[in-house]
Amino acid sequence: MFDNVNLNDVYKIILSAPKKTSKYNKGVAKRINVSGKEVMQFELFTDKQAFHFNVDFNELDSYLENTFNTYFTQAQVMTQDYTYGYRMTSKGHLLTNKKKNNESFVVLNNNKEKTYLLSEGMIIPPLIDLGVMTKEGKVVKAYYDKFKQINRFLSIIEDALKDFNKDSINIIDFGCGKSYLTFIVYYYLTYVKKIKAVMTGLDLKEDVIKHCNEIAKKYNYENLSFEIGDISLYQPKEYCDMIITLHACDTATDFAMYHAIMLKTKYLLSVPCCQHEINLQLDKSSDPLITKYGLVKDRLGAIITDSIRANILEYEGYDVSMIEFIDFAQTPKNILIRAIKKNENKKEESLKLVEDTLKKYNIHQTLYDLITKN
Ligand SMILES: C[S@@+](CC[C@H](N)C(=O)[O-])C[C@H]1O[C@@H](n2cnc3c(N)ncnc32)[C@H](O)[C@@H]1O
Secondary structure (H helix, E strand, O other), X not given: OOOOOOHHHEEEEEEEEEOOOOOOOEEEEEEEEEOOEEEEEEEEEOOOOEEEEEEOHHHHHHHHHHHHHHHEEEEEEEEOOEEEEEEEOOOOOEEEEEEEOOOOOOOHHHOXXXXXXOOOOOOOHHHHHOOOEOOOOOEOHHHHHHHHHHHHHHHHHHHHHHHOXXXXXXXXXXXXXXXXHHHHHHHHHHHHOXXXXXXXXXXXXXXXXXHHHHHHHHOOOOOEEEEEOOHHHOOOOOOXXXXXXXXXXXXXXXXXXXXXXXXXXXXXXXXXXXXXXXXXXXXXXXXXXXXXXXXXXXXXXXXXXXXXXXXXXXXXXXXXXXXXXXXXXXXXXXXXXXXXXXXXXXXXXXXXXXXXXXXXXXXXOHHHHHHHHO
16 A cells, blocks of 8 residues: 555654544654664554554554554655655545655754654663653653653763773763653663663752662662762762763752863763853843843853853863753753863863853852862
């Protein structure tokens, strides 16, 4: 039925116009990469839920035909260059058409589109304990956004580690909270990448840390532990290869970055949030055009904060990029600062930029204070 298209080239499929008897309203399938293997991930929607199925390319033809015949009367099958249309009439005739795409679809693995390393159906035991996944490996709807964010974080870790050549990696997750990210990174590195990962999660919250340690123990994750503590007071015991932070609040991110600088940590991946410190210091005289609007002032404060952090990391010998972490529509906290230690030389011009900015706005900033006053 879909024999006019080479299904191996398909990037996206949309199933619509459900049959009267259909339990699904709509279906969408995307090409994704699961542990190095490409599959089509189908998402079939009812009124209240979405169901996910990963389909191998060698089974795609029969799966697609079966799903279409059972539930839908229209389909669009998209390859890089063409969109193939299918419509089953009420008399059972299949009408088809083929149109050249105005713009080519993005090939999923070329970094323009976010690919997910972990997909639904892949059972990650601690996530069941944390309520993110069902026992069948389905992501609970309320956690979709979190799951996507963490998958994205994971792909940035994987990319950063492409030249990593040691047998084991030591990682600290500062402000780990319920530790979805910590567990997923540990699971992925240990069981998928088969790298020895020694991980520590640190957070202020006693009950949360206790629960995380219980889960780690339950699954015999002997190289994963959680500690109660304040990032600003943390005394690192040894060198660590990577520091990660995901939404560690306000200046907690600065202290995490400071640890990375002091330890000469090779990889620092940080998604800041709640950058209040500078916002609270900006007054109407700072930049009247912008600071008179609360929302924009808040954004300006966050942008200045993260730009100062990035420049300080450059000053300290890191190669720094600001990466869009996740769609703005999902969260405005969507910048990830990626810093990879490259050399020991101080980059004075970056520090000068920071100092000019502090002067211009008449503000102070925690990471700057830490590196200059200690
Ligand atoms: C928004 S939550 C994010 C949790 C987790 N990283 C995530 O993304 O799901 C921020 C976490 O940072 C922790 N935190 C904030 N300031 C901290 C500090 N100074 N030391 C340790 N943890 C801190 C909070 O307790 C909270 O669990």
